[in-house]
Amino acid sequence: MKTFVAGLVAASVLAPVAAFASPACTSEPKDKWMSEQAMQAKVAEMGYQKIKTFKVTGSCYEIYGYTKDNKKAEVYFNPVTGAVVKAEID
Template sequence: MRKIAISIMFASVVAAPLAAQAAPNCTAEAKDKWMSEDAMKAKVATLGYERIKTFKVSGNCYEIYGYTKDGKKAEVYFNPVNGDVVKSEIGD
């Protein structure tokens, strides 16, 4: 039983930093300073991202899952205050 408890504790210590790395740190500004979701969606479209499957708040970022204008899968994190790309992963 003690080995199980130690294993669970070790797993949670290792997993916590990995989960924290999932979303980047996009802004320290309060949410009342953020662009509206509609304004951000419009900016996302002007940046060439299409067929957005998911648009959500992820930590202190706006995050999308969609496609580039070239048809590549895109996971992109945006600064919600100015709409700048903070992190992007573009696939095939």
């Protein structure tokens, strides 16, 4: 029983952290998403460069790269519209 309670406590502490890490970008099914190639082209058009990582995170496309001003960027995009949902620029 103690293990079960400890697990619940750990889950309640970690769940908000996991939820904060990746925003909800869309509720649309994946067949409505832009292809990865189309999204990569859109990212380049928006001025992001030197993309080190391009991946699907939850309901988002996510990149790690640089802005056109050469600042580090972690950006989450709506995979249907290509709009920026969350950006952390250093």
